[in-house]
Amino acid sequence: MTDLQTIKARFGIIGRSDLLDRALGTAVRVSGTDLTVLIVGESGVGKEVFSKIIHALSTRKHENFIAINCGAIPAGTINSELFGHEKGSFTGATSDRKGYFETVSGGTIFLDEIAEMPLDTQAFLLRVLESGEFMRVGSSTVLKTDVRVIAATNVDLEERVRKGKFREDLFYRLSTVPIKVPSLKERRDDIPMLFRKFTLDFAERYRTDPIQLDDMALNLLVNYHWPGNVRELKNLAEQISVLSEKRQVTGEELLHFIPQIAHRHLPMVPDPSSQNGGQFQEREILYKLLFEMKADLNDLKNLVFGLIRRNDLSVPDYKGLEPPAASYEEQVLPSVSPAKKIPGIFSGHDMGSVKPILLDQDEADYQKSEEVEDNLSLEEMEKDLIERALKKHGGRRKDAAQDLGISERTLYRKIKQYLLQ
Helix, strand or coil: CCCCCHHHHHHHHCCHHHHHHHHHHHHHHHHHHCCCCCECCCCCCCCHHHHHHHCCCCCCCCEEEEEHHHHHCCCCHHHHHHCCCCCCCCCEEEEEECCHHHHHCCCCCEEECHHHHHHHHHHHHHHHHHHHECCCCCCCEEECCCCCEEEEEEECCCHHHHHCCCCCCHHHHHHHHECCCCCCHHHHHHHHHHHHHHHHHHHHCCCCCCCCCCCCHHHHHHHHCCCHHCCCCCCHHHHHHHHHHCCCHHHHHHHHHHHHHHCCCCCCCCCCCCCCCCCHHHHHHHHHHHHHHHHHHHHHHHHHHHHHHHHHHHCCCCCCCCCCCCHHHHHCCCCCCCCCCCCCCCCCCCCCCCCCCCCCCCCCCCCCCCCCCCCHHHHHHHHHHHHHHHHHHCCHHHHHCCCCCCCHHHHHHHHHCCCCC
16 A cells, blocks of 8 residues: 555645544545545545545546536536536527536546535436436436546535435445545644645745744644634635744734634534534533533622621631632722731631631720621621612612622622512
């Protein structure tokens, strides 16, 4: 079998990913046969390159190869383009015309975006794959062809079959040998090599110095999700090579060229009606719920510690319970003077032996500590604080929430809980 490194060098394939090598190895092994191949992968991953590799390594390499984008041909003319037509078969058919399956006989046809092919054309294609027979549009004469078909798609054909938009028999006939071409986010270690290759090619073509990236820029590049895959990466490399005044590009400068590169793509709940929408729905809902719970917990934690500091309450030290980085007064109550720091707060006491007490705040004003009633409730204190914040801002919940240092959603829930409005 031909060495994969030789194949990569010959066809300009960059990368050391195991997924890439596996796809390339499958393409090499199937090239010596006439089996139909279905190449699947996201847009921009290089599916056409794989079809050319299969043709170039096959016994048909000296015959014609043609790539056809099924989504770019109007539904009304695709049958004529593929199978030809007879003179007068439709308006505008002023002469006989041979289709691609006739002119490329003996060679290879690459049908890209096969999912966009109309259902009637799918029936004609199925007959070609099974018997090699076809008829021109407007003709009753059966013709023969010897064409190897390689198809490609960036959508889930099985889902299209379930929706009745793609023939099930054609799907199984096309996917005799499936090849999955990995996306860039599945082979992130190859991104620096690809970017370097594209910038070197540009510099050589226009006789300039190649672009260099600093560590921050390279990190942004590697962690971006690349919806356009290799095509998008190449376009970015050429754009930076043209527009950047410096040959050393920093992370900040990279953000000017592609601002969305720093965006985080956290889990979200998909539309159940969309493709594969229900497959991971429960897991995504759980992720979203956990994120909201964490935010609510932080809001409640800030509020509790604020109440503790504001009233100088002595509380036991508890593992895992740490006060916020900034004081509650500094965060949400700038008008309240900071409470006097009292030794013993968060200093480690036996939980069963310590009761909350209100300590002296100013020895000049108080000669002894005032004992707190046993039924003192943090909920009552929280309710009172929320009432005062709402009164201060005239019932404007957004301003009150900002003053309290909690989210407006949390404030709304607390208002309903305490029946404040």
